Amino acid sequence: MSRLDSFIRRLEAQRACLNSAAELTRHLDGVVLELGPAE
């Protein structure tokens, strides 16, 4: 697996996790916190 392959896999996993977290917390009141460097 190349670095291009593993980078794409990581970004796809990141997106899938963010989408899942958004769904899992939809019923809760509150804010969102982004920790870490923004690209």
Place this chain on the structure above:
Amino acid sequence: MSRLDSFIRRLEAQRACLNSAAELTRHLDGVVLELGLGNGRTYDHLRSILPEREIYVCERRVAAHPDCLPPPERLLLGDMRETLAEARGRFGGRVVLAHLDVGTGDAAANRALAAALTPLVVPLLCRGAVLVSDPPIDTAELESLPLPEGIPPGRYHLYRRV
């Protein structure tokens, strides 16, 4: 569509085009040219799918991951407008696959640089060679190839030297 979505789509299109170009040129003798090393991700991909090929890399200033550096004898260090002109004697008509991604994030600047580099790159390509490019390129010596399945027109570019 978010920037994360569009970045993933671009990388997937880039990988699909590189894989397709590797297949399309498998029957040709010659070398591969990576125009712009960047962080070394696509160089690493090219050497993983084309382990038998000599891959030469043009870069103005190396800033890639240490694991993604070409051997020193296959690095053409300097401004591509100069190194490509100098490479004509060494590589003229011997390149079977070239990848142009000089991404600066500025689409207009990328197109302008691609237009400046095109007359330097085309003479290096053998007949039937494939050029994979992020910016579109318009020259009579290159014909557009259909993109791999699932990649919409314009997201990345594939050309064949006529």
